[in-house]
Amino acid sequence: MKILIAIIIFSAIILIHELGHFLLAKLNGISVTEFSLGMGPRLFSVQKGETRYSVKLLPLGGSCAMVGEDTAEEELPGSFNAAPVWGRISVVAAGPVFNFILALILSVIIVGFVGYDPAEIVEVQQDSAASEAGLEAGDVITEYMGYHVDLAKDLYVYSYLNSLNEGDTVTLKVRRDGETKEIQYTPDVSVRYLLGFNRSDASSMTVESLIEGMPLEAAGLQPGDTITAINGTEVADGEAYDAYLQEHPLSDEPVEITYVRDGLDYTATITPQEYRTPVLGFSYNLGYQKANGLEVLKYGTLEVKYMIRTTLLSLKQLVTGGLGFKDLSGPVGVVDAIGTTYEESKSEGALMLWMNMLNMAVLLSANLGVMNLLPLPALDGGRLVFLIVEAIRRKPINREVEGMVHFAGLMLLMALMVVVMYNDILKIF
Structure with missing residues (x-):
């Protein structure tokens, strides 16, 4: 069931994307030879006028094939290149734009049922740097470290992807009683001692x-080993381990670890490593408040904005090395993520199950829109670059050169998809 729902969601998002290309092509007098859902061999199709409508074997994809789209033909009536340049720009841009429209419609539905999550401070730690700087419970954060905050999830994602370092100055703008206040402080530092395992x-x-680089690795422990005692005190399970640390917090004093590997007992003397982390000194709302009237549209729009910004932030982290290649997911990973969300949501009731499914659809639709607008060959964004240059120059770039660039980009994209799909399969199994 979860795989079926995942495929339906993914296919619907692709279908809407291709529908955007299709409708604007028809509007601009461009002939569409085939409009298909899926890839590979046709399962069935029907011919209506000039267009064949097809459903293909592999449900993860789709296409809107236009006459002359990938050739140098300009004189042929009804061909892509025969249309005015701004018409062609609208056709190419329509796919991502339709994805954003779908994301907005679904977000409005979600906000109407569930509400929105304001970044409201619910607690400020007593005697903390945040408290001394004047931060108060009830303040609503509108800016964090120069990053505009519309929703609590904005703050969560940005702070997750941009962790604080000791000595950094936290800058906030908060809304309090209708006024905006600016707050700055250097966070307190939490000092912990860790062994270094998950x-x-x-x-x-x-x-x-x-x-x-942590002590247990240096001592030679391996994944699969089971820790059974610390300083001679048995820790039969995680609860006993946590209770031991409550009574005997780790410090820079050496401890003796007993562990089991392949049925044999081993011991290792380890000095815990100091781990210092800045502490913001406040907690903020992660729940939802009801939206009324036009607020539903406002916060539905902000949800889409959040999804787009999150995608852009993730791309920035990927380029700068904050995220690795292993963090990428393709169609297989997406279907698996939808399936996992479905399984985890079933216990929350039918309403929350379908709201979570719609939320996944919003994320994927906005993500697809952003990714397709990247100025890379073979993507809609790459085609738009050539078309905008043509509009500025008032004459096209050599069609054969453009075709070769897009073909090379397509080959690289297909190679990347194979590698990402392999990575997805490894993560699943």
Whole structure:
């Protein structure tokens, strides 16, 4: 069931994208030879006028094939290149624009049912730097470190992707009683001592992964080892481990770790490593408030804005190295993510299940719109670059050169998709 729903959502988003190209092509007198949902061999199709409407075997994709779209033909009536340049620009841009329109419609529905999440301060830690700077519960954050904040999720994503360093100055703009106030402070620092491992879940003491450069890795522990005691005190499970740390917090004093590997007991003496993290000193709302009247449209629009900005922030992190290649997902990863969201949402009731499904559709539709507008060959954005240059020069760039650029871009894109799909499959299995 979850795979079917995932495919339906993904296919609907692709269909809307291609529908944008199709409708604007018809409006500009461009002949469409085939409008298809899916890729690969046709399952069935029907011919209506000049256009064949097809459903193909692989449901992850679609196309709107126009006469002369990838050739140098200009004289042929009804061909893509025979249309005025601004008409062609509207045809190419229509796919991403329709994705944004779909995202807006779905966001308005979600906000109408669920509401919106203001970035409102719910608690300020007593005697913290934030408190001394004048931050108060009830303040609504409108700007964080120069980044405009519309919703609580804006603040969450930006702060996640741009972590603070010790000594940084936090700058905030908050709305209080209808007025905007600016607040600045240097965050307090939390000092912890860590062994450097991750568990599969809170109840387990089996090492799932080791943090590079941390003490347990240096001591030779490996994923799959199970920690059974600290300084001679048995820690049978995660609860016992947490209770031990509550009573005996780690410090810069060495501790003896007992662990099991392949049924044999081993010990290692380890000195925990100091880990310092800036602490903002406040918590903010992560719940939702009801939207009324025109607020539904306003906050629906802000939801789409959030999705677009999040995509752009993620791309920036990918380019600057904040995110790695392993963080990319293709169609297989997307379908898996939708399926996982479906499974995790079933226990929350039918309304929240479908709101989460619609939210995934908003994210994917906005993401597809942004990605297609990137000025890269073979993407809509790459085609728009050539068309805008043509509009400025009042004559086209050599069609054969443009075709070769897009073909090379398509080959690189297909190679990237294969690698990303392989990466998705590895993550699933």
